[in-house]
Amino acid sequence: MRFRILGPVSLSPRTPSAAKPRALLATLLVRAGEVISSDSLIDELWGTEPPRTATTTLQVYISQLRKLLAEGRPPGLETEELLLTRSPGYLLRVPEEDFDLARFETLRVAGRTSYEQGDFAAASRLLHDALAVWTGPALSGVPHGVRLESTAIRLDELRMESLDQRIRADLRLGHHRKLAGELMALATEHPLREALHGHLMVVLYRTDRQSDALRVYARLRRSLVEELGVEPGRSLKRLQERILRSDPSLDWRPPEPAGGSVAPAASPTTGPLRGLPGGTERLIGRHEETASAERMLRGEAGRPPVRLVAVAGRAGVGKTAFAVQLARQVADAFPDGQVLVRLRGPLGRPLTADEATTALLRGLGGGDHGAADQVPADRGQLTAALQRALRGRRPLLVLDDAGSEEQIRPLLAAVGDCSVIVTGRRMLSALDGARHLVLQPLRPDEAMEMLHVAGGELMAADPVAVAEIAGLCGHLPLALRVAAASLVARPHTTAEGLAARLRDERTRLERLREGDLDLRACLMTAYQEARPEQQRAFRLLGLAPVPDFALWTVAALLDVEAPVAEELVEGLVRAQLLETRPQPDGQVRYGFHELLRVLSGELRQQERTDSLRAATARLCAAYLSLARRADALLTPGRSRQPEEPAPAPPSGAGDRAPAPCAPLAWFRQEAAGLVQSVRLAHAAGLWSLVWELAGSTAGYFQTCAVWDQWETSHRLALDAARRAGSPAAEAAVLHSLGDLAWQRREADRALGRYGEARRLFGLAGDRLGAARCRIGEADVLLGRGRLTTAARRYGRALALCSAGHDLRGVVAALGGLAMVNLHQGLPLGALRLLDECGRAAERLGDRRWATYARRTAERIAGPDGRAAAVEVRPGMWLLDPGRPSFAPAGAGRTGGRTGGRLAQRL
Secondary structure (H helix, E strand, O other): OOEEOOOEOEEOOOOOOOHHHHHHHHHHHHOOOOEEEHHHHHHHHHOOOOOOOHHHHHHHHHHHHHHHHHHOOOOOOOHHHOEEEEOOEEEEOOOHHHEHHHHHHHHHHHHHHHHHOOOHHHHHHHHHHHHHOOOOOOOEOOOOOHHHHHHHHHHHHHHHHHHHHHHHHHHHOOOHHHHHHHHHHHHHHOOOOHHHHHHHHHHHHHOOOHHHHHHHHHHHHHHHHHHOOOOOOHHHHHHHHHHHOOOHHHOOOOOOOOOOOOOOOOOOOOOOEEEOOOOOOOOOOOHHHHHHHHHHHHOOOOOOOOOEEEEEOOOOOOHHHHHHHHHHHOHHHOOOEEEEEEOEOHHHOEOOHHHHHHHHHHHHOOOOOOOOOOOOOOHHHHHHHHHHHHOOOOOEEEEEOOOOHHHHHHHHHHOOOOOEEEEEOOOOOOOOOEEEEEOOOOOHHHHHHHHHHHHOHHHHOOHHHHHHHHHHOOOOHHHHHHHHHHHHHOOOOOHHHHHHHHHOOOOHHHHOEEOOEEHHHHHHHHHHHOOHHHHHHHHHHOOOOOOEEOHHHHHHHHOOOHHHHHHHHHHHHHOOOOEEEEOOOOOEEEEOOHHHHHHHHHHHHHOOHHHHHHHHHHHHHHHHHHHHHHHHHHOOOOOOOOOOOOOOOOOOOOOOOOOOOOHHHHHHHHHHHHHHHHHHHHHOOOHHHHHHHHHHHHHHHHHHOOHHHHHHHHHHHHHHHHHHOOHHHHHHHHHHHHHHHHHOOOHHHHHHHHHHHHHHHHHOOOHHHHHHHHHHHHHHHHHOOOHHHHHHHHHHHHHHHHHOOOHHHHHHHHHHHHHHHHHOOOHHHHHHHHHHHHHHHHHHOOHHHHHHHHHHHHHHHOOOOOOOOEEEEOOEEEOOOOOOOEEOOOHHHHOOOOOOOOOOOO
8 A cells, every 4th residue: 555644654655754744644644535725734734833934835845745646656647636736725636445544444344334234254354454454553653733633543543443343243253262362462551441351351251260350350440440530330340240140141152143043132131221322411502492302202291202202403403412311301201221323324324224223122232241142134033123122111212313214114113112212314204103303503692602611711711702603603513512622622722713713614614623523524414315416406506695595596596497496495405404494475585504505615616617607697697687677667767788688587587586566675685695696797707797787786776775785786897897898888887886976975976987988878879878977967067056067968968868769868857957947046947847757757657756746846836945955856855955965865765874964854
């Protein structure tokens, strides 16, 4: 093998001689196949105080590694295929056959599977081979940073776990005498490891050395009491008692051959079962859920106990901890004990129904120091053996991490009246008689409490940073545990420093990994079990521009019909990869949990660039189509951009579109998405969609005085128009920005933008566009009291708009001329022009302008026609007719804050 980390770190044919390049190699190897950011590599090599030249030095080390890899590369394989530069860092690809860790994992998993299936000979052989791969302590010979240190601890623990299982397999095969010397040496090397001492006691007992076995127990007990102040565990105490009474079940019996008669997998014992995991961690929050589930299992308030409680929730939400805590709270109601069975095997693979039954049989059968409890392979024999094991007792069973109803139905049928708590990511809604609980992330205060409990004083000093960390972790218990562990592992850092590291979404999941706690791996399990079309949907829906999105957004992004889109998102909801967000109007929107949205962004890098661009184009086109429909109702007759219309949204995209009678409500709901869709289109280089989308929102921005979003979207649109070389589009965007400047009472800027837009409209041959710019200029001049110049601009614009049949321009020009007449002391002329303006507005279908014209005429004709304030546009007021100065449009309609004085209402 070329790459070794299970012992001294080495690379053949030549290992880096300097310590830091070796440490770099080790760090890349333990994360082989993953992108590791440059920042993480620098942290590992230099800790919290890297030199100023750390980035350059890292690049030098990478170059040295590439040269070493080139020396031993197989024929036809380029060096670049092994060590790749991938934003935001590097990725090392290692062929499994060349890597000792990959070989160890393969053999270890195969050996564990063989053991669980009762093939102890194969398990012993495979685990012997797995342990032979090791040449010393993991990752030795290199300086350890935080991650290498935690990885070394984890790998050494895996080695001991494999050694323990190999010894158990050899015990099952009767290799007692061969094991005696090895176990004596191991017990001396690991004086406090109880499992090894237990194996040694069994071996000595079976080789007629009962007194030596008891001395081993006494020596271990003395070491534990003197060094740790604790007694040996319950299992080892029971083993001592069995040795003292020469329990016949300790004698070895050869396994039954496959297909032969079988002994029961477990025999009833006199004491209660103790099958819950150890630990004294306090469950944070979940008070209502725990109380509800406890009432179900106890059958309080005159109701019979519930036999099956199903607990669902997304990965990392704390289902197992909840189930264990619940089982402990109701322990007095189940004197026969509790047993927890994990329903997933190596690498997170769900057990089959037979494997799940087998696992429960082993859980009911006690430890491996008893009889050679062979488990039958036949479904009927399995059920019979399980029923025999449960005869006369009714423990509480906890079936953890179920994959499906099919997996546990045979088991539930076999356990009879036993009460069962089953956990799983999916809601197992097809299970008969089940009562369901769905766990959500913790509340913010509970999440902060969990960080304080797990992080101790390091979290207590900065409550603001702790609150931010809780939010960045999405209040998910596993993420909170990892974050706290990360801070504890780096006591020289602060909560604010941890929050700063977690802010970057590109590396957040990578940083939420500590020791054997890996948030990304946990979240990935649900994704990997989804169907390919659901996985693609999960990746693409991360493009949705708002935290919660409607079904038409899904249809547009995935390019499917509405029924198919609904089926896909509901499948993602059931898989806990997406969540529903019910709305006050009865509709349902969808959204990601914070950390799943980050995972979607990471996985989206797997998509082809053209696929992402096409999805973005479909989404933006759908937004544009719906925005135009709403804008047409909001501002009848609004002139359109001079480019071709955007493509229609995909079929079904408008099924959940806003009702035509509520354009403002739809705009308010989708405003953030519209602005973000402008950004998405700009990032994808979809230039025409950028300015079309921006233009379709201008009416809403003006009506509701949403100045910042107006500015943001139109600046992007202006850049897009210039990049595309479209003077007509640039002119339209500048005209809208002129309107914005006028609304903000930035007169000089407004005149500049209107003037530049008029020039570009002229170059494009768009006389009506130029006329609209003249109206804008006239509005500004009117506000400054330059009535004669304003009248000329209005008049010229009126002529052009009349000739071009632009009714909206006609309405605006007539309204402006009416105001000029009013301020020049010509009320009759103003009334005539307002009458023409109102009739034109009615032909246009613009009730707002028609109402304005009628209302203003009534005021002029009334006794106080020269009021202290004059409405010069719908919702726009001249506060002092003697000193022209407008309150921005929209303020009078919305009451919102603007760049000028708030409008007065008459």
